Amino acid sequence: MKTAIITGGGQGIGRVTTQYLLTHGYRVAIWEADTDALTELRESFKASAAQILFVSCDVSSEVNVRKAVEQTMAHFGQIDALINNAAIMIEKSLDKFMLDEWNRVISTNLTGPFLCAKHTAPYLAMQKGCIINICSTRAFQSEPDTFAYSASKGGLLALTHSLAVSLGPDVRVNAISPGWIDVSALKKKAKAKSDELRPEDHSQHPAGRVGQADDIARMILFLIAPENSFITGQNFVVDGGMTRKMIYV
Numbered sequence: 001m002k003t004a005i006i007t008g009g010g011q012g013i014g015r016v017t018t019q020y021l022l023t024h025g026y027r028v029a030i031w032e033a034d035t036d037a038l039t040e041l042r043e044s045f046k047a048s049a050a051q052i053l054f055v056s057c058d059v060s061s062e063v064n065v066r067k068a069v070e071q072t073m074a075h076f077g078q079i080d081a082l083i084n085n086a087a088i089m090i091e092k093s094l095d096k097f098m099l100d101e102w103n104r105v106i107s108t109n110l111t112g113p114f115l116c117a118k119h120t121a122p123y124l125a126m127q128k129g130c131i132i133n134i135c136s137t138r139a140f141q142s143e144p145d146t147f148a149y150s151a152s153k154g155g156l157l158a159l160t161h162s163l164a165v166s167l168g169p170d171v172r173v174n175a176i177s178p179g180w181i182d183v184s185a186l187k188k189k190a191k192a193k194s195d196e197l198r199p200e201d202h203s204q205h206p207a208g209r210v211g212q213a214d215d216i217a218r219m220i221l222f223l224i225a226p227e228n229s230f231i232t233g234q235n236f237v238v239d240g241g242m243t244r245k246m247i248y249v
């Protein structure tokens with residue numbers, strides 16, 4: 001049985017992806033920094049306990065990442081896929097954006113995937129495995145005041161092709177850039193709420209709707225499938241067509 005690691009699997013896209021991976025016969029190691037989310041997840045995935053490993057891990061800490069690799073290898077004995085999904089976003093005007101906030105976002109969203117790739121690569125290579133980096137359409141376009149997040153995702157795209165060229169042919173590395181994915185109801189209990197989406201939220205998308213976590217989970221399943229072994233170093237935009245629209249006023 002193949003083993004996938006998903007970082008930030010406790011909430012949002014990562015949580016739904018975990019369910020997809022389990023349903024499709026993967027064993028899943030969830031590396032998550034939010035311990036409340038991890039506890040809730042343990043409860044809701046009780047029935048699949050044999051297939052899951054819950055690891056408390058801050059991906060920006062090399063000590064944590066090393067330990068998480070050791071735990072995952074000790075438990076499952078192999079690593080076939082790494083999904084770098086954990087990320088944070090801070091939205092603030094430039095004058096109020098503090099250096100420690102910049103560093104926190106870059107450490108989680110860019111250094112984290114680097115550390116996870118570095119320490120899983122030898123095991124991924126043994127399995128002819130793959131890495132998927134969850135980027136964002138914000139790597140290409142911006143709303144105001146998202147400096148560190150946009151920069152981190154731009155960096156993650158470049159890290160994707162750099163890793164693909166360096167780790168091939170043993171490890172494939174691809175990126176997925178989601179657009180607007182409504183994860184409001186997929187948070188831990190203390191934060192979950194169902195956002196009321198307006199008709200125009202949906203209709204502005206060429207695809208006619210805001211995205212769902214399932215849209216990204218299905219693309220992850222496609223990319224980790226071993227038969228898609230000719231795809232590496234690429235970025236796949238899953239945004240309902242929003243980045244293809246010209247929006248001059």
Ligand SMILES: NC(=O)c1ccc[n+]([C@@H]2O[C@H](COP(=O)([O-])OP(=O)(O)OC[C@H]3O[C@@H](n4cnc5c(N)ncnc54)[C@H](O)[C@@H]3O)[C@@H](O)[C@H]2O)c1
Pocket residue numbers: 007008009010011012013014031032033034037057058059060084085086087088108112134135136137177178179180181182183186187
């Ligand atoms: N939701 C969207 O509209 C959207 C759009 C574009 C890209 N993305 C990307 O998709 C991915 C998932 O986003 P989401 O909306 O599901 O987010 P989310 O906030 O719902 O989930 C992210 C998870 O990562 C965890 N996390 C944060 N910092 C961590 C750390 N240092 N170590 C380990 N875990 C950590 C959080 O606790 C959380 O469980 C992210 O990479 C995000 O940038 C999301």
